Amino acid sequence: MKVRRILWTLLLIFAVSFSNLCSAATLKYGDRGNQVKEIQEYLIAQNLLNVAADGVYGSATVNAIKDFQSALGLEVDGVCGEETYKILRAAAYNEIDVTTWRVGDYVPEPPKSVGEVVNSVNDVSTVLSAVNTVKEIVQYAGVGDLIKLGMEGDGVVHLQNKLIEHGFYSGEVDGVADEETIDALKDFQSSRGIHADGICGRKTYWALDNEDTPINLNDYEFSSDVPEFSRVIRVEATAYSSAQPGMSAYTAMGTLCRHGVIATDPFVIPLGTRVYIPGYGYAVAEDTGGAIVGHKIDVAFDTIAECYEFGRQYIDIYIVD
Numbered sequence: 001m002k003v004r005r006i007l008w009t010l011l012l013i014f015a016v017s018f019s020n021l022c023s024a025a026t027l028k029y030g031d032r033g034n035q036v037k038e039i040q041e042y043l044i045a046q047n048l049l050n051v052a053a054d055g056v057y058g059s060a061t062v063n064a065i066k067d068f069q070s071a072l073g074l075e076v077d078g079v080c081g082e083e084t085y086k087i088l089r090a091a092a093y094n095e096i097d098v099t100t101w102r103v104g105d106y107v108p109e110p111p112k113s114v115g116e117v118v119n120s121v122n123d124v125s126t127v128l129s130a131v132n133t134v135k136e137i138v139q140y141a142g143v144g145d146l147i148k149l150g151m152e153g154d155g156v157v158h159l160q161n162k163l164i165e166h167g168f169y170s171g172e173v174d175g176v177a178d179e180e181t182i183d184a185l186k187d188f189q190s191s192r193g194i195h196a197d198g199i200c201g202r203k204t205y206w207a208l209d210n211e212d213t214p215i216n217l218n219d220y221e222f223s224s225d226v227p228e229f230s231r232v233i234r235v236e237a238t239a240y241s242s243a244q245p246g247m248s249a250y251t252a253m254g255t256l257c258r259h260g261v262i263a264t265d266p267f268v269i270p271l272g273t274r275v276y277i278p279g280y281g282y283a284v285a286e287d288t289g290g291a292i293v294g295h296k297i298d299v300a301f302d303t304i305a306e307c308y309e310f311g312r313q314y315i316d317i318y319i320v321d
Helices: 002-017 034-045 059-072 082-092 114-119 124-139 154-165 179-191 202-209 304-310
Strands: 231-241 261-263 274-277 281-287 296-301 313-319
Touching: 034 059, 034 082, 059 082, 154 179, 154 202, 179 202, 231 304, 281 296, 296 304
Parallel strands: 231 296, 261 281
Antiparallel strands: 231 313, 261 296, 274 281, 274 313
8 A cells, every 4th residue: 555655646646747748728808727737837938928927828829839839820819729729839839830830731640638638547566657647758769759858769869860961979789868869969969050959859850950041140159250341230120931921922122031141121121132130041032011111121931930920020131242
């Protein structure tokens, strides 16, 4: 009986520690609690919510959910139901690409909750099995899954082999994301201009598979790295992408809308002007926009997620031509 009580206590600890793995019930304006805080953290990860995750489903959370639903083609009601939660969680964990996902596409099921595991427990052997299941849910990573410190699985084997190919890892290929593996991952991310957070997500996977990925100098301090320029202009910068619903794939000049293009007011920055933008890189003014008037620019990205990340900024840009 003492063993049984200890194991039940362990399961309760797991239930508290990993409660964020549980699927959220339908959440709406006025709701409060940990499940609300969970979806707020997912919204913050998507750069859709700019306030702290306080566990209160207020107007800011409603608007953020609406923005997410609109961008993904879901019913826009501001309510986080089962479908919205499932897609939001998958987006936050980079399990789907929000820039290409369409309604009807596959979305991974959220991991089983600890509560579901506990409900099936009848004896000590089942308790032990449940504990092992919880451990596997928390730590296993397949190829393409988000990989963090402490995770294990085929995905980590793949990561270690890729790091060896790029010359950043010399340890054992054991499928365990230990400190040596994560340190090698951070070094690789730094070399490719990716934020060195030690987490292998979509951008890192892409860089691992593309040998010629350029180093993004935009992640470094700009002092001697600023190119020769004719003048500096202070602008309000926003971001856009042809992947956004209703956006054209072509610019005002007839070129493809892509990374390296900006929309400007031609009376301030004429079309065809080459500029340098700290935090972005070189770009050419090839597009215009109804809201782009005066000292405003719209910076093109390939993905909606990058637009969220860029947000709205007041920056100095360098006119190169």
